[in-house]
Amino acid sequence: MSDAVDAIIGQWAKERPDVVEDLWPVELFARIQRLARVIDRSARATAAAHGVEHGEFDVLTTLQRSGPPYALTAGALLKASMVTSGAITNRIDRMEAKGLVERVREGGDRRTVGIRLTEHGHEVTRAAFADHLADYAHLLDGVDRDLVGRTAEGLRQLLENLGDTAVT
Numbered sequence: 322m323s324d325a326v327d328a329i330i331g332q333w334a335k336e337r338p339d340v341v342e343d344l345w346p347v348e349l350f351a352r353i354q355r356l357a358r359v360i361d362r363s364a365r366a367t368a369a370a371h372g373v374e375h376g377e378f379d380v381l382t383t384l385q386r387s388g389p390p391y392a393l394t395a396g397a398l399l400k401a402s403m404v405t406s407g408a409i410t411n412r413i414d415r416m417e418a419k420g421l422v423e424r425v426r427e428g429g430d431r432r433t434v435g436i437r438l439t440e441h442g443h444e445v446t447r448a449a450f451a452d453h454l455a456d457y458a459h460l461l462d463g464v465d466r467d468l469v470g471r472t473a474e475g476l477r478q479l480l481e482n483l484g485d486t487a488v489t
Contacts, residue, residue, distance in 0.1 A: 326351045353476075363456050371449040376402070377416050378453070380409075381446040384422070384438045392425060392437035421445060 329351060334341045361375070368378040383401045384391050393401070399409045413436055416422045421442035427433040438446065461469060 324352075325355065349479075360457075360460065363460060364453065367453050367456050368449060370452065371445055372419070373421070373445065373449065374412075374415075376408075376412055377419075377421070378449055380412060380416060380436075381421060381438065381442055382450060384436065385443070385446045385450070390437060391443070392435040394427065394433060394435055398436055416442075 326348060330344050330347060333344055333347075364378070365375045368375045371378075373381065379402055380398060383398060384393060387393055395406075395409060395413065398413075399406055402409060413422060413424070417424065419441075420439055422436050423439055425435045425437050427435050
């Protein structure tokens, strides 16, 4: 069995036989990059079908999984989404205009602003997330679930080795 990455490695082996022994990381990372593009296209299409951008979907699901009261500070959202503060502010502005989230003042400190899901935000999140899970399952049609589990474990170890940590 052969794929596009095998073809790329074969081309490099032909063109630069001196680097053949150094190509082993390409076998993994090139496949991860190609897979990420496939997943990203699917996730963007699912989000768009529900009237939101992929980044907005990320914020919605982050708020939903945070549990009641389904609100986080902008700083916590910034940490979870790993985008710039300007980007998160613009994203929240767009989401607020769509009625998906609302800004709420936290306690007595007027400087602390929470971002909370609205009822409309909950509805969109529930529907979009159900479709998102179905699309992910569809992408894995025909792939053995044990293989998926082993691959997930290997990728977890790789991410840990590279310093990726859990988002709190």
